[in-house]
Amino acid sequence: MVRVAPFRGLFYNQKKIRNLAKVIAPPYDVISPEEQERLYKKSPYNFVRLDLSQEPDSYNAVAQLLQEWRTQGVLERDEIPAIYFLVHRFTLKGGAQKVRQGFFALTQLRDFSDGAIRPHEKTLDAPKEDRLKLMLACNAQLSPIFALYAEPKLTIDRMLAAQVDGLAPFIEVEQDNGEECRLWRITDPTLIEKIQQEMNDQRLLIADGHHRYEATLNYRDQMRSERGQWTGREAFNYIMAYFANMNDENVVILPTHRLVRGYTHKPFLELEEALQAYFYLEQHPKTSEGKISFLKALKTAGKKHRVIGASFKRDPRYLILRLKNKRIMQRLAPDISAPLRELDVTTLHLLILERILGMPPEHQVNGETIRYSQDEEGVLQSLEKEDFQAAFILNAPKAEEILTIANGGEKMPQKSTYFYPKLSSGLIVNEID
Secondary structure, three states, X not given: OOOEEOEOOEEEOOOOOOOHHXXXXXXHHHOOHHHHHHHHHHOOOOOHHHHOXXXXXXXXXXXXXXXXXXXXXXXXXXXXXXXXEXXXXXXXXXXXXXXXXXXXXXEEOOOHHHOOEEOOEOOOHHHHHHHHHHHHHHOEEOOOEEEEEOOOOXXXXXXXXXXXXXXXXXXXXXXXXXXXXXXXXXXXXXXXXXHHHHHHOOOEEEEEOHXXXXXXXXXXXXXXXXXXXXXXXXXXXXXXXXXXXXXXXXXXXXXXXXXXXXXXXXXXXXXXXXXXOOEEEEEEEOOHHHHHHHHHHHHHXXXXXXXXXXXXXXXXXXXXXXXXXXXXXXXXXXXXXXXXXXXXXXXXXXXHHHHHOOOOHHHHOOOOOEEEEOOHXXXXXXXXXXXXXEEEEOOOOOHHHHHHHHHOOOOEOOXXXXXXXXXXXXXXXXXXX
């Protein structure tokens, strides 16, 4: 059972901040040092100063700054609890227009063991510790998790859209990348109750925000320990979430590609022989025309087969790798389910990175050996210009595959999915009190 609740959102005061595009920021975990510097210069009130502070004593600095902005009226909190309906308009790389609908609300934190809220990716300790310290310092959830539910009739989206039809949003912001976010308050108790009833029988899949969710579980447990007594209705038992329907065709999943370094160099012929022991190899020349044909062929092949695109430094070819036999992965990973074992990303990490290139799992997640990106052409260019040994281009997993794996209690490798676009930080904050 998923318990959903309205809350009093904290927002930028538009009488003081006229142009919200100057203060909204990307999520903290996709901001490079260069982007962080640019956002700092963009506005003294840019949200990056809270979500990814540059200050030496960053956690206390964030708590102090948050309080200053509250005192100055830069941030204002709604008086009446609400659910917030978001319409997010964006454009895909190929030019297709999409409009994703969803809503912000609180949901009661649940331990993963009960199955009501499920992760689908593995997490790392350092980001969880960072987000926990931030919450302990400022007693606020600065950004929501992204949660998916499954409801084929799209009942909730239809109800919310009907409720705001003809009404102006209270927030409307067009971002630098052309994305447009429009936000409405939903305070009608009858409609909120209907949404709560619709969500009651749902199970949630965390699409984005695994580290934030686990950090908030730790925050909850620490608050419970300090209080001694609790009922479950306290604010620290809830997390702010953005809910989207995975049956909506506007919920987009992009692949996450890999740049890899740190493995022992293999002579060219030895590496090719090792790959050919497990894969059929399709070759494309490393020319501008060859790159176009390679990326097109990879997407086409991915509709019927499990394939991985590969490029190795100083190899004059792009390669498309197709596993010769499923039994290879069955022998290599007998303890995981077939849906997880058959994913391209699982084959990449277990067979190519670990077995062929000799990178143990702990080496793969140390933060230095793999860079992740959704830009396949950028990844291929970086391989030639930067200190990386290989690039791997993947096709996106399907929503039903992710759901099947999560329902089975398993987790995909880190950065297996990218739900596009990510939610901007600074649209909404939840104070925990």
